[in-house]
Amino acid sequence: MFKKKEVITAVDIGTSKISVLIGEADPSGNITALGLGERETNDAIIKGEIRKFEDVVEKLSAALGDAVVNSDREINSENIFFSVTGKGIKAQESMGAVTILNEERRITNFEINEAVKNSKQCSLPPNNIAINFVLSDFIIDGHKRVEDPKGLSASKLESLSFCVYGNASIVENYKNIFSDVGYDIKHKADIFAPLASSRVCLSEDDLRNGVLLVDMGAGTTEYAIFHGNGFFNCGVIQVGCDHIANDISAAFDIHISEARKMIVSNLLTEDFLKEQYVILQRSGISRRIPTSSLESVMKLRINEVFEILNDSIGEKELKQHIGNGVILSGGGANIATVIRLAEDFFQTTVRRSGVRSIDGTISKLKDPRYCCLAGLLKYGSEIKLSGKSSGIIQEVDKWLWKIITKSWKSLSEAVRI
């Protein structure tokens, strides 16, 4: 249990901006966002890949400074958590087994931890490392799937988990940035971006029925399917809002900064798109762009992203696992037509992500662009809480987290009685 409030620092190094959120988590798990600092990357990162390392270090340093000033809290390097994304991040299923050898043949915490530990010994492609493990279910005696096996009698326990893995240099580069800023990250601080977002934008119902989370950032689009316990699939498509802006820039011969503004600002609202033309003022000359052309360019790109996603996951698998539809987050979720396009494509309900479970007065956090950042704060507080309570596993471990919260609730109820 916390003895005092923990100051958590969440860092999201994205293609368009580097944002830092400092928040406080109290012993009962309430999280308050206190201060936000952000800096635009100005092409130091393209398609989620760092192109100008020094620039990124400089901008992260400035963003951290702003967040410290705005929150009036100091940053503890042990409490920094950051999101990871990049080309080639994928997930694979892994399984770890343990034989129950105790006299009663009942499953205890020891067997559970051994099975979980074994499931983490999965073989990965060369130069790849595991970024996160998400525990899914347990299988007893090779056939019975259970969520919580503790106390059950069995001869064999298998732990099923999903391993998110990627190129080793991706994580190393993120750590190097922090090291150059002056924070040595020695703890497990990285989490794949959509896993972080899921912490604040998915409900229990979403998890139960299955949902596809699509985080469309400036340079990349990350996706993950959450279904039941654990999750099902995830990946990164190196296409983001910058590609839409680039297409608009090429189609209408306008500068990329203007095209970006059109996407980011609320210029292209649904109402606005009902007009015949979009009028742009450039050097005193007004430019009339047919709205239908603009919509076509955007539609072609967005639909292509959905098609790649559909191909990567598999249409059949996708339909089976997203009972609660699709949730869009990231800057792409703000594009006026994206919800309609996603509904037409996936033939299911689509909604923008909203941030839950975070208090505070920072209104920006309601924007889908900050979903990952808010999720990181939540993830960080969960890690700190689980680490201090049990001290067993320091990583994302949903099942253990559930056990801990359950025991915490029952303990507090007992105290009240």
Next chain:
Amino acid sequence: MKQSESENNEKYSNPAKIAILGLGGAGVKICAELVKTALKFDIAVLDFDEKSLMSFSGGKIITPKNSFHGYSSGTGGDIIVGERLSSLCRQKISEFLNGHEILIAIAGMGGGSGSAAAPIVAREAKKCGIQTIFLVTLPFSFEGHKRRILAEKSIENLIIDADIVIPIANDILFSSMPADSPFAEAFLKADIEITKATEELSKIFTSENYISSTLPNLKNIVNRKKTTCIIGYGESKVESSDFSVRAVEQLFDSPLLGGLSEVRKSDAALIVISAGEKIGIGPIKRTFERVKIQLKDDAEIVCVLSKSPDEKSFKVTLIGIKYDETNLFQKTTQKKHLLEKKKTTYTQDELPLFTPKKGIFTNSSDNFYKNQDLDIPVFQRKGINIDPGQ
């Protein structure tokens, strides 16, 4: 496989004899540019306009006897006059062509001189047993429907006797330039682009080849059916570390290629790398792969590696060949009236009026998915025309 030494020696001593012939006003302009290059080929022009011919020097001029028969200021766009005058030049054309192996002819279609002369030249070349490659430009869309139809009919006539016809839409050439480019510069660039294409075509037939030889392969893939072709080339200086990438990027930006969507349509392709002998095999392999990835999976590909005397430059040339599935222009001795009887028309595929550009992603890492470069705008890859507004 490297050719034997004796074959190489023979190749050096007896290089492919190439003749270049400019037909009509457009052809004369291109040949005027070509004579300025270091090429050592026989260059001649055929035109009926005295003023136009004044701009050309350094090569042979073919005109009808008796001072143009009163048509010293050209045909005035009349194809019948053009045909009459061209017929009078038959003997001179044959004389020029004799002793050559390949003819590269350049003509502007849609007018009176080039449109009329091209089929006649093709026929004469065929009689002489010369392989013919025609680079023809199609009129601008704003020049009207009539010129377009005239150009298409001329190509119909030309394609009966010519071996390879590479039709180049003028609109494509200018689509790669900003709207505010000075017109003189724009027209000059168009001339230069076609000049370079001709230059590259002629060079690849004369260099020493390693992997396979160019001309027999090109003959093999184009002689089966009648074809339409696209041509692109890219060049980079070997001093830069990523010279192979730069050359391929330039290749796909080449205005005469018509964009990646056209490349994907090619049924067969000839990829020619021309490099100095010290270039490593790694970049050459990667370059072939980079070009190959853009082609159809079942496309027939012929890779040619030729030694270039210029050690500092690295060149990639791509000739994409699209077979005419209807066999409309099957190589045949059918007479023109038989073709007309079938009431068939030649229609050129609509070519995209833009060059695919990566924009802000130009210098970023590759982003391919199923042979598609995701950094290129989707509408360009799919060849969809977008109304840009005013």
